[in-house]
Amino acid sequence: MVIDGQGGGIGATVIKGLRESMGNDLSILALGTNSIATSRMMKAGANRGATGENAIVRTSQTVDVIIGPLAILMANSMMGEVTPQTASAVSSSDAKKILIPLTQEKVTIVGISEEPLPHLVDRVVKIIVEMKKDV
Incomplete structure (x- = not known):
């Protein structure tokens, strides 16, 4: 599952x-905090998509x-698009979380x-490829 908000570019x-x-060896769900983000992720090749907090x-x-x-772990981030319920659900999910350390919030990540972004995405892809090999 890929989550994004605002313009959905990430x-x-x-x-x-x-x-x-x-290729198509992976089923990708696109979950957007808004319809623009979901639409952009669907156009990028997601199999299915849904929009909003409940989704x-x-x-x-x-x-x-x-x-x-x-920012998907931070309540009220992305100019308020990530609700407290969304952040809580994502952070408490048993799923493995692969987070890209980009944020426009007043947060500095030390270390x-x-x-x-292209370098970070390459790292994400490598992690997923390795996970798929281990299955």
């Missing part, structure tokens, strides 16, 4: 990277992996080097 970039690397809350409890920006 999620779309992740999905595109996964598709380029793994994210329900689906996050049934998936094996959640990928998204760090993380700033890298461009």
Whole structure:
């Protein structure tokens, strides 16, 4: 499951990277905090998509992996698009979380080097490829 909000650019970039690397061997769910984000992720190659708090809350409890920006764990982030319920559901999910350390919030992550999004997406793809091999 890939979660994104606002314009959906991070999620779309992740999905595109996964598709380029793994083809259709992977079922990708796109969950957007708004319809624009969901639509953009669907166009990038997600198999299915849904929008909004309830979709994210329900689906996050049934998936094996959640990928998204760090902000998906932070209540009221993304200009309020990530609700407290959404952040709680994602953080308490048993799914493995692969978080991209990009945030526009007033948060500084110490020990993380700033890298461009394409480099971070490459790392996400490598993690998923390795996980798929171990299954």
